[in-house]
Amino acid sequence: MSNWVRSTGLVAGLMLLAVSVFAPSPVQAADPAKSQIVMTVGEMCGGCVKKISKRFEGVKGVAKVQCSIEKKSVTVVPDQGVRLSPKGVWELMESIGKTPTKMVTPNGTFTSKPKS
Structure with missing residues (x-):
């Protein structure tokens, strides 16, 4: 050779x-997908999408929020390297009158307000 x-x-x-x-x-x-929070809500309309998007706009540590009217879901994507507080995200949703029915996070799945 x-x-x-x-x-x-x-x-x-x-x-x-x-x-x-x-x-x-x-x-x-796949790391960004593992750190996102996905919530299911009871009802979702165009007005809800605007309200949710506006509420999360400018929140420190949140890179993007995606709403699905069809799936009645909200996905919160954190900035790279940030782990969002499930309780904090739940409370932000409650502050606009949208209490999640289910929340899937890196810390677990919740059907009631997380303790932390």
Whole structure:
């Protein structure tokens, strides 16, 4: 085997190793989804979406809020590296008259107001 073929194979092997070591793992890539809070509410309309979006706008640590009228759900996505307080998010929803019926968080699933 020529030196060129061996060198090319060695370089290709090292590149493959580097990609596998430094590429984000599926767990790292899914991290934002693992830190979000998903709530189900009793009713949801266009007015509710506006009210919820406005209430979470500018809240420190909240990157995005997504509402689904069809699923009657609210998804709160935190800023990277932030873990939101389930109790705090629940209370924000209560402050606009939208008490969640179910809340799924990294800390667990709640059907009543979390203690922390």
